[in-house]
Amino acid sequence: MLKLISKKTFKGGVHPKEFKELTEHKVLEKFPEPDELVIPLSQHSGKDAIPLVKKNDKVKVGTLIAKEDGFISAPIHSPICGTVTSITKTFTFAGIQKSSIILKKDGLDEKDFLPPLDFETVSSEEIISRVKEAGIVGLGGAAFPTYVKLIPPPDKKIDMIILNACECEPYLTRDYRLVVERTEDLIKGLKLIMRASKVQRGIIGIEDNKQEAIELLKEHLVNHSEIELVVLKTKYPQGAEKMLIKAATGREVPPGKLPLDVGVIVQNVGTAISIFDAVVNGIPSIYAYLTVSGLGINEPKNLIVPIGTSIEDVIEYCGGMKENVRRIVIGGPMMGYAQFDLSTPITKAVSGILFLTDEELEVFPETNCLRCGMCVSVCPLNLTPVRLVRLIQNKRFEEAAILNVALCMECGTCAYSCPASIPLVQWLRLGKKWVFQNRFN
Numbered sequence: 001m002l003k004l005i006s007k008k009t010f011k012g013g014v015h016p017k018e019f020k021e022l023t024e025h026k027v028l029e030k031f032p033e034p035d036e037l038v039i040p041l042s043q044h045s046g047k048d049a050i051p052l053v054k055k056n057d058k059v060k061v062g063t064l065i066a067k068e069d070g071f072i073s074a075p076i077h078s079p080i081c082g083t084v085t086s087i088t089k090t091f092t093f094a095g096i097q098k099s100s101i102i103l104k105k106d107g108l109d110e111k112d113f114l115p116p117l118d119f120e121t122v123s124s125e126e127i128i129s130r131v132k133e134a135g136i137v138g139l140g141g142a143a144f145p146t147y148v149k150l151i152p153p154p155d156k157k158i159d160m161i162i163l164n165a166c167e168c169e170p171y172l173t174r175d176y177r178l179v180v181e182r183t184e185d186l187i188k189g190l191k192l193i194m195r196a197s198k199v200q201r202g203i204i205g206i207e208d209n210k211q212e213a214i215e216l217l218k219e220h221l222v223n224h225s226e227i228e229l230v231v232l233k234t235k236y237p238q239g240a241e242k243m244l245i246k247a248a249t250g251r252e253v254p255p256g257k258l259p260l261d262v263g264v265i266v267q268n269v270g271t272a273i274s275i276f277d278a279v280v281n282g283i284p285s286i287y288a289y290l291t292v293s294g295l296g297i298n299e300p301k302n303l304i305v306p307i308g309t310s311i312e313d314v315i316e317y318c319g320g321m322k323e324n325v326r327r328i329v330i331g332g333p334m335m336g337y338a339q340f341d342l343s344t345p346i347t348k349a350v351s352g353i354l355f356l357t358d359e360e361l362e363v364f365p366e367t368n369c370l371r372c373g374m375c376v377s378v379c380p381l382n383l384t385p386v387r388l389v390r391l392i393q394n395k396r397f398e399e400a401a402i403l404n405v406a407l408c409m410e411c412g413t414c415a416y417s418c419p420a421s422i423p424l425v426q427w428l429r430l431g432k433k434w435v436f437q438n439r440f441n
Ligand code: SF4
Pocket: 378, 379, 380, 381, 382, 383, 384, 385, 407, 408, 409, 410, 411, 412, 413, 414, 415, 424, 425, 428
């Protein structure tokens, strides 16, 4: 097979060691139902869902257990057959206490799915309504309710859907596995998104380190002339929406604007598969697709896990963790969240759990800024991280706001390349928090 190398990319970015070889050939495994699940009512951007069940209620696989609260919110369904034992506060992976529904399994396998719809004839309105009803959220990280993205404001003319298959974070391979294992379903998922949004053109953007997936997509796209495969250079953060749009189409999303301002909607691979399953198979969003990896876990895997499963249960299924684990991260190593509690439940948009050792973390003590300018040259959004951080450290938040700290997407590229190991993203987050709290623009 001739390796396809691409030069299409964006300005800035970095090339962290990939570690994808740990799991890229590991087929997605269905995780066995745990005895108990903790289902947070906050699994998405926007308002928490409202519980529809109470203690001792019986539920089936797929039963609606919490409804959405307003426009930006999403319903939640039970991933198992069992009983509600309580509704109580637990920690989410972001370290925030939220109400959760606790379910205990009863060992039965009764299903309460939605009625399947016909792929050939389902209408735009039916797809949007199904995506909303199934509680589908963006699986690329932000967990934004997907149905909202499918109905852009009337003054925005959308002419293109981009399916984001970049998966640029090191270690993560769950999107890659979905492309390889479910190629046809993925293309159908993209076509459902195009039909829902009444858009004629689709693009699949993928990095050139995923050759097997590229070959499969090429084969399957032969009869789908409305979808173009665009191969992009492997570089972090190639999968960030603005970087992806620029590299794949040449369109530039202006600062402070959204993809729909340049006529584009971006959806993640996992989201497209979830849409396919919800529409064609009637399955609501009850599973998380994730990569379990890092040198600190005994058996790295790709898994399909019922939402609400604890990190602890996943560790046990993956053969236990090694003694030299320094940090456990939910998500990728660049943008993920470090964990302090192994009972933390997995939610819909969790893409990975990483068990990182000293060998991988390469932690050096923080020193004074060397004024090397690396952080500035790698920032894909042309921000000046060193300057912003100095202003924030000195509580000069208004000036940081004028220099656009609010635009920072917290990709971690600057911190990764800083030779002084300054925790730039933590400072930038603090600056952004101040800006949003004070509504200073
Ligand atoms: S974290 Fe923010 S400042 Fe740093 S590289 Fe990413 S966008 Fe730029």
